Amino acid sequence: MRKLSAFNPECQAESVSSKALVALERVSQAFRVMLWNEGKLYGLSPIQIQLxxxxxxxxxxxRTVTFLAGFFNMTKATISDAVKALESKxxxxxxxxxxxxxSSSLHLTREGKAIARKVEKFADPLHNIIDQLPGxxxxxLLEQLQQVIQQLSSEQILSVQSMCLNCVHYFKKKGHYCNAFKTSLTNAELRFECELFESGF
Known part of the structure; x- marks a missing residue:
């Protein structure tokens, strides 16, 4: 018998993983909506706001096109087009x-910094909701999301993200442990973009 799609309500009724997948899809929709709404205010595309x-x-x-392409999982051509548009502004x-x-590094102008400080608030509604959850x-939530992202990286769906669970210094030792800092970590102490990150892939 063919497995029902996670997007089929009948399947969702019987499967927690299907419901969780749909929940993540709804959150990704919220991100897109918030980016588009912010973009309309300032005449920017979603990727331009993210850059x-x-x-x-x-x-x-x-701050190079090559790094940005990997970070945002986009082609260099797509990033270059967005960079040219920001240059023209x-x-x-x-x-x-x-x-x-x-190779060139990219630098915000005074006007660029001013607009960046405005548009980076696009995700504040979602941030505020998460902030209201008990610590x-x-x-x-952070631990579980890092686990999902780690698996997506290992399956090469996402580029390797600079976070604890992808780091060579990290291992599980009755919880989370960082060899670089020689310390145990709580779920809340798991990090993205750590200065000591080294890919474990």
Whole structure:
């Protein structure tokens, strides 16, 4: 007998995993809606908003088209088009990398930083909802989401994400443990974008 699709309500009634999958789909829809709504206010596409937000917070060595393509799981051509659009709006400039004249790092202009600080608030409604959960539930949610993301990375659906569960320093030892910091971690202490991250893949 053919397995019912997770998107079939009959299947959802009998399967917790199917209901969880649909819940994640609804959250991804919320992200798209929030990005599009913010974009309409400022004449920006969703990826342009995400690039502005990234460039506002990440160090120069990660602000290249190649890194951004991997980070956002998009082609270099798609990222390049978004970068050109932001350049045309005078929101960013390029600077040749000293060690590689073929590569450029991306830098927000004053206007770019100002618009980035505005549009990065696009996800505040969802952030506020999560923030209202009890601390223990927030930590459990974080752990479970990292487990899902780790599996997506291992199956090469997502690029390897810089987070504890993908790190060579991480291992399970009656809970979470970091060899780099030589300490146990609670669920709430699991990190994304740790400065000591080294891929375990």
């Amino acid at each position: 502005l937000t990234f460039l506002l917070h990440f160090p120069e060595e990660k 005078s929101y960013l400039t390029r600077k040749v990398v000293a060690t590689d004249s073929r 223990k539930e927030q930590g459990l």
